[in-house]
Amino acid sequence: MPLSDAAHDAAYFDVASTAPLHPVARQALLAALDEGWADPARLYRSGRQARMLLDAARETVAEALGARADEITFTTSGTQAVQLGVLGALKGHRRRGAHLLHSAVEHSSVLHTAELHEANGGTVGVVPVDRLGRVTPDGYEPRPDTALAVLQTANHEVGTLQPVAEVAALLQETGVPLLVDAAQTAGRLPVPPGWSLLTASAHKWGGPAGVGVLAVRKGVRYASPLPADEREAGRVPGFVNVPAVVAAAASLRAARAEAAADQARLHALVDRIRTRVPRLVPETQVVGDPDHRLPHLVTFSCLYVDGEVLLTALDRAGFAVSSGSSCTSSTLTPSHVLAAMGVLTEGNVRVSLPTGVPEEAVDRFLEVLPGLVAEIRAPLGLDLTPATRTDSLVIDALGKLCPLPVIELAKHLTDVPVGGTITVLADDEAARHDIPAWCEMREQTYLGETPAERGSAYVIQRDR
Amino acid sequence: MPLSDAAHDAAYFDVASTAPLHPVARQALLAALDEGWADPARLYRSGRQARMLLDAARETVAEALGARADEITFTTSGTQAVQLGVLGALKGHRRRGAHLLHSAVEHSSVLHTAELHEANGGTVGVVPVDRLGRVTPDGYEPRPDTALAVLQTANHEVGTLQPVAEVAALLQETGVPLLVDAAQTAGRLPVPPGWSLLTASAHKWGGPAGVGVLAVRKGVRYASPLPADEREAGRVPGFVNVPAVVAAAASLRAARAEAAADQARLHALVDRIRTRVPRLVPETQVVGDPDHRLPHLVTFSCLYVDGEVLLTALDRAGFAVSSGSSCTSSTLTPSHVLAAMGVLTEGNVRVSLPTGVPEEAVDRFLEVLPGLVAEIRAPLGLDLTPATRTDSLVIDALGKLCPLPVIELAKHLTDVPVGGTITVLADDEAARHDIPAWCEMREQTYLGETPAERGSAYVIQRDR
Numbered sequence: 001m002p003l004s005d006a007a008h009d010a011a012y013f014d015v016a017s018t019a020p021l022h023p024v025a026r027q028a029l030l031a032a033l034d035e036g037w038a039d040p041a042r043l044y045r046s047g048r049q050a051r052m053l054l055d056a057a058r059e060t061v062a063e064a065l066g067a068r069a070d071e072i073t074f075t076t077s078g079t080q081a082v083q084l085g086v087l088g089a090l091k092g093h094r095r096r097g098a099h100l101l102h103s104a105v106e107h108s109s110v111l112h113t114a115e116l117h118e119a120n121g122g123t124v125g126v127v128p129v130d131r132l133g134r135v136t137p138d139g140y141e142p143r144p145d146t147a148l149a150v151l152q153t154a155n156h157e158v159g160t161l162q163p164v165a166e167v168a169a170l171l172q173e174t175g176v177p178l179l180v181d182a183a184q185t186a187g188r189l190p191v192p193p194g195w196s197l198l199t200a201s202a203h204k205w206g207g208p209a210g211v212g213v214l215a216v217r218k219g220v221r222y223a224s225p226l227p228a229d230e231r232e233a234g235r236v237p238g239f240v241n242v243p244a245v246v247a248a249a250a251s252l253r254a255a256r257a258e259a260a261a262d263q264a265r266l267h268a269l270v271d272r273i274r275t276r277v278p279r280l281v282p283e284t285q286v287v288g289d290p291d292h293r294l295p296h297l298v299t300f301s302c303l304y305v306d307g308e309v310l311l312t313a314l315d316r317a318g319f320a321v322s323s324g325s326s327c328t329s330s331t332l333t334p335s336h337v338l339a340a341m342g343v344l345t346e347g348n349v350r351v352s353l354p355t356g357v358p359e360e361a362v363d364r365f366l367e368v369l370p371g372l373v374a375e376i377r378a379p380l381g382l383d384l385t386p387a388t389r390t391d392s393l394v395i396d397a398l399g400k401l402c403p404l405p406v407i408e409l410a411k412h413l414t415d416v417p418v419g420g421t422i423t424v425l426a427d428d429e430a431a432r433h434d435i436p437a438w439c440e441m442r443e444q445t446y447l448g449e450t451p452a453e454r455g456s457a458y459v460i461q462r463d464r
Numbered sequence: 465m466p467l468s469d470a471a472h473d474a475a476y477f478d479v480a481s482t483a484p485l486h487p488v489a490r491q492a493l494l495a496a497l498d499e500g501w502a503d504p505a506r507l508y509r510s511g512r513q514a515r516m517l518l519d520a521a522r523e524t525v526a527e528a529l530g531a532r533a534d535e536i537t538f539t540t541s542g543t544q545a546v547q548l549g550v551l552g553a554l555k556g557h558r559r560r561g562a563h564l565l566h567s568a569v570e571h572s573s574v575l576h577t578a579e580l581h582e583a584n585g586g587t588v589g590v591v592p593v594d595r596l597g598r599v600t601p602d603g604y605e606p607r608p609d610t611a612l613a614v615l616q617t618a619n620h621e622v623g624t625l626q627p628v629a630e631v632a633a634l635l636q637e638t639g640v641p642l643l644v645d646a647a648q649t650a651g652r653l654p655v656p657p658g659w660s661l662l663t664a665s666a667h668k669w670g671g672p673a674g675v676g677v678l679a680v681r682k683g684v685r686y687a688s689p690l691p692a693d694e695r696e697a698g699r700v701p702g703f704v705n706v707p708a709v710v711a712a713a714a715s716l717r718a719a720r721a722e723a724a725a726d727q728a729r730l731h732a733l734v735d736r737i738r739t740r741v742p743r744l745v746p747e748t749q750v751v752g753d754p755d756h757r758l759p760h761l762v763t764f765s766c767l768y769v770d771g772e773v774l775l776t777a778l779d780r781a782g783f784a785v786s787s788g789s790s791c792t793s794s795t796l797t798p799s800h801v802l803a804a805m806g807v808l809t810e811g812n813v814r815v816s817l818p819t820g821v822p823e824e825a826v827d828r829f830l831e832v833l834p835g836l837v838a839e840i841r842a843p844l845g846l847d848l849t850p851a852t853r854t855d856s857l858v859i860d861a862l863g864k865l866c867p868l869p870v871i872e873l874a875k876h877l878t879d880v881p882v883g884g885t886i887t888v889l890a891d892d893e894a895a896r897h898d899i900p901a902w903c904e905m906r907e908q909t910y911l912g913e914t915p916a917e918r919g920s921a922y923v924i925q926r927d928r
Contacts, residue, residue, distance in 0.1 A: 012510065017503045018703065026497065033490065037673075039481045043775055044784035046476065076540035076674065077702030083691050109701070112691035203703060209501075210540065210674040210705035227547050227576035237573070238541030239482065239667060241674035244708075311507055320508035 022206030028250035078201025092221030097145025158288030168194020207248035305347030427455025486670030492714035542665025556685030561609025622752030632658020671712035769811030891919025
């Protein structure tokens with residue numbers, strides 16, 4: 001596929017997916033490939049050398065995350081850290097019960113682990129979030145059989161910071177352990193106090209792929225859900241990838257210092273996007289907390305736009321961004337994060353800026369975005385003047401996928417007078433979230449959903 | 465700790481633990497760190513590029529292992545490949561039953577996975593091996609409820625090749641799937657036909673750490689034992705380490721070609737060790753099949769020697785080797801492989817030669833070994849003439865660890881006349897294997913073991 005010149009010079013705005021390898025990580029990796037390639041369990045010289053490098057890396061990561069070295073184990077990914085952390089803590093606390101608490105906006109690795117826990121007979125409680133994506137600490141009030149609670153430091157899709165310290169304080173009184181998923185903040189922000197288990201992923205802070213961190217506080221019961229293995233305190237089976245671990249550790253401190261130095265500037269750049277996008281692009285919703293948020297991440301949704309089409313257009317214009325839209329996910333279900341927040345899931349764009357990103361790149365993004373969105377929307381004919389007006393209208397959007405049902409609704413809103421109703425027939429799952437969210441954004445009244453012969457009927461009253 | 469000059473120029477004879485990174489792997493890794501660092505699931509340019517590199521690596525590995533690309537998934541280690549392969553195939557075939565068959569000499573990752581399967585209510589059948597460490601295909605005759613059989617291509621401790629094709633043919637008739645653990649042969653020898661699942665580990669063939677292979681033949685039922693994840697055909701959760709996978713694939717073919725070219729020479733060098741060690745070092749047993757074996761691997765046991773002491777002496781002399789002796793394992797149980805073969809477990813040394821090893825390095829090893837063993841044995845006074853002779857003698861070796869009980873037995877053998885008996889009281893677990901094995905080697909009659917107040921009483925009759 002031919003690529004435009006701009007794409008070859010892409011502005012990479014997706015560090016929340018993975019950060020480019022930090023130069024310090026690359027340097028450390030090369031050195032450790034020479035010095036730390038042997039089996040650290042062996043007694044001969046090269047083995048002892050690998051062991052020393054591994055021990056030093058563990059000390060470094062422990063110090064950076066506010067843990068003891070013997071609390072740190074290296075996994076092979078952040079996802080594995082979450083899976084082992086959740087299942088291992090549940091198994092270790094099975095005498096307490098089998099109830100798992102997690103927020104509705106955790107990473108999919110948490111949700112999928114919870115599903116397996118349920119399939120194995122456990123129970124799961126989901127803590128709701130507000131429209132900014134934040135839990136309230138009260139939501140974490142445990143049941144007598146709650147064996148583990150899980151909360152992220154910050155949301156990976158919308159950047160909202162969670163009240164981890166408050167939740168930890170609440171749980172501490174009850175003795176329920178708290179697993180804190182720090183994937184989005186490790187190497188960027190300080191680790192909040194009060195965790196029982198902590199998980200992180202090196203490639204999110206500029207370390208190499210293949211390294212996650214699972215820290216388990218001394219005294220927190222943990223029973224491995226996997227077959228026995230002597231390595232990594234019996235928690236993570238398999239040959240330890242010493243060179244990658246060394247690179248992960250070396251880059252952690254460097255990344256953290258640089259992120260801290262750039263934090264205020266990144267925060268301001270994201271503010272610029274948050275303020276200008278809704279002005280530059282009509283019918284756009286910026287989601288997540290405007291203040292208590294990751295400095296470098298912002299998400300917005302552009303109504304009537306297919307997220308995948310917008311991403312492709314941005315890619316051709318030289319910008320690499322991500323999307324939580326249903327349309328870009330292989331499962332065709334809308335982002336569970338946006339759905340839990342009750343905000344729009346269509347035409348969704350997540351921008352996560354790399355540390356040190358040039359201001360000009362952000363301005364160029366703001367320059368090209370309005371035109372790209374307008375181009376995508378142009379064929380939809382949203383400005384067509386309605387031909388007839390009746391008090392109620394039924395729109396058949398059956399078989400039409402996101403974002404078409406909402407587009408149809410928007411097109412025909414003014415076909416009924418104020419006070420009139422529109423019934424949208426739709427069988428795409430995304431409509432269930434998007435139509436109410438659109439009503440809220442456009443200040444129309446959503447009257448509810450009733451099952452239809454096929455799909456559902458969504459009823460909207462025009463208020464203005 | 466100060467190291468001798470020799471140790472800094474160590475001959476690395478432990479490729480069965482991990483092979484040094486192949487130059488091709490290093491080169492490919494560096495290139496892929498630049499070109500394949502992004503998330504291969506993303507739609508923008510750098511993501512698509514990572515995806516293309518990943519797809520190409522999958523094709524390469526598939527071709528090298530005689531599989532289809534869509535049968536190959538990349539795990540994070542050989543151990544993870546085994547764990548997922550065994551548990552996933554068992555879960556996929558749970559309607560057949562919950563019986564798992566594996567040989568007594570499989571890698572510990574198989575044994576530990578079997579233990580977990582048993583703990584979860586499954587059953588396990590262990591197929592015995594002969595004194596050379598080989599299974600007989602008949603041992604794999606399945607029960608009606610056998611859901612999976614596991615067999616290695618070659619043993620990791622003694623190098624014996626297993627009759628995989630014959631076992632596969634036997635199982636094929638019954639429909640029981642066979643998982644073949646090719647960790648010791650992938651990148652060295654052709655893959656035997658007939659596998660249903662195949663596992664391997666890249667760092668054993670000169671690829672980087674952090675990459676294993678799990679191949680599942682089309683049509684073989686597999687149900688992931690882990691939480692759901694979209695990556696790697698739903699089998700291996702977590703961010704895919706594209707640069708390491710690319711390096712693993714690139715080195716696989718290079719390593720295979722070089723190993724094939726060096727095969728006859730390595731086989732002859734190992735023959736040299738197999739022939740000369742017993743001549744140069746008294747009371748030494750070379751174990752494993754002398755002919756049907758890995759070209760580059762040989763294991764022998766030196767009586768009356770602590771394996772860890774010998775390894776340390778060899779390390780100081782510049783040789784990195786491994787040991788299956790009880791004394792060097794952190795669990796303090798003797799090698800399950802040597803125990804299953806009924807051979808000596810003490811003073812055990814495994815030599816696994818790297819491709820291209822200089823002949824002189826092997827000769828130097830044969831030069832220094834006898835002196836080192838003699839030095840270790842010197843203080844034991846094995847040549848002491850016995851002072852008295854009685855028809856029976858009790859030796860108290862309680863509290864003495866391997867190899868002391870056997871040393872005591874050897875010392876005092878001639879204290880009784882031919883036909884007399886010696887009773888060794890010992891509570892070290894290794895004695896249970898080592899005393900009968902010593903009797904067989906020294907052609908003495910082992911009369912049996914009876915439980916004692918503490919430990920056991922092992923009774924030996926002097927025959928010569």
